[in-house]
Amino acid sequence: MRIRMDDIIKKRKTQKVLADKPWPVDQDREGLKKMINELLDLAGHAPYHKKCHERYSEVENDLDSCVPWRFYVLDAQNCRTLYHYIARQDIKAGKISNMLAAADALFLVTWLPDPPEATATDEEDKMQVEESLPFTGNMRNMEHIAAASTAIQNVLIGATARNIPNYWSSGGQLRNLVLRQYLNISLQEILLGAVFLFPEDAENRNNVMIKSGAMRDQGKEKSTWSRWLQLDMEKQV
Numbered sequence: 001m002r003i004r005m006d007d008i009i010k011k012r013k014t015q016k017v018l019a020d021k022p023w024p025v026d027q028d029r030e031g032l033k034k035m036i037n038e039l040l041d042l043a044g045h046a047p048y049h050k051k052c053h054e055r056y057s058e059v060e061n062d063l064d065s066c067v068p069w070r071f072y073v074l075d076a077q078n079c080r081t082l083y084h085y086i087a088r089q090d091i092k093a094g095k096i097s098n099m100l101a102a103a104d105a106l107f108l109v110t111w112l113p114d115p116p117e118a119t120a121t122d123e124e125d126k127m128q129v130e131e132s133l134p135f136t137g138n139m140r141n142m143e144h145i146a147a148a149s150t151a152i153q154n155v156l157i158g159a160t161a162r163n164i165p166n167y168w169s170s171g172g173q174l175r176n177l178v179l180r181q182y183l184n185i186s187l188q189e190i191l192l193g194a195v196f197l198f199p200e201d202a203e204n205r206n207n208v209m210i211k212s213g214a215m216r217d218q219g220k221e222k223s224t225w226s227r228w229l230q231l232d233m234e235k236q237v
């Protein structure tokens with residue numbers, strides 16, 4: 001069992017499945033829904049250390065969990081709808097569009113920052129979809145991000161175990177204010193990842209390009225990022 005889990009973790013890899021035009025949506029909607037729900041259950045088993053700020057459970061929102069992440073799920077049909085919306089708005093989303101044309105599902109995963117010391121103005125809230133993100137660099141926020149990241153990793157591992165090609169993207173144009181508003185995701189939340197899930201047989205389809213992660217072969221050598229500490233009881237600091 002342990003070895004099998006090791007294998008799945010090592011097998012996980014970035015696969016950006018790029019289609020030049022929208023793929024038809026698979027008829028097995030129930031099968032897809034079941035798979036998505038299984039992966040969401042895995043995300044729900046991620047560790048977390050601090051509950052999100054109470055402002056996220058006070059708002060009139062169906063998503064009032066104490067966990068510091070939120071998942072917004074688009075099935076294949078909704079990925080295609082978003083694809084067409086982006087085209088209609090003339091947003092140049094590049095590979096994000098190509099992946100929406102191919103994806104069976106997309107999880108937009110946010111993490112929930114504590115409110116900045118001073119109340120954020122609307123302007124500051126808007127900024128978070130651009131380059132600079134208005135969250136305070138403190139321990140709680142660090143741990144919120146860390147927890148949300150483990151939820152995403154659970155999904156990637158679960159997808160890999162099911163032979164579902166997957167990709168964690170920063171989101172590119174999905175961070176764009178127009179799209180955030182279209183998707184109806186609160187600007188208080190910060191997009192941590194756009195997790196694409198593709199059809200199992202993606203690589204056998206016509207006119208498809210699959211791109212790997214740029215750093216796939218870098219950073220695997222543990223001696224370059226880990227050190228065994230040998231401690232000396234007598235050492236003075």
Ligand SMILES: Cc1cc2nc3c(=O)[nH]c(=O)nc-3n(C[C@H](O)[C@H](O)[C@H](O)COP(=O)(O)O)c2cc1C
Nearest residue numbers: 012013014168169170171172193212213214215216
């Ligand atoms: C937080 C995060 C954001 C990422 N965003 C992008 C992205 O926007 N574009 C991209 O090409 N790859 C992105 N990646 C995937 C990395 O490029 C990939 O993980 C890396 O190249 C290693 O390849 P591997 O996932 O196959 O091991 C992201 C990965 C993480 C963890």
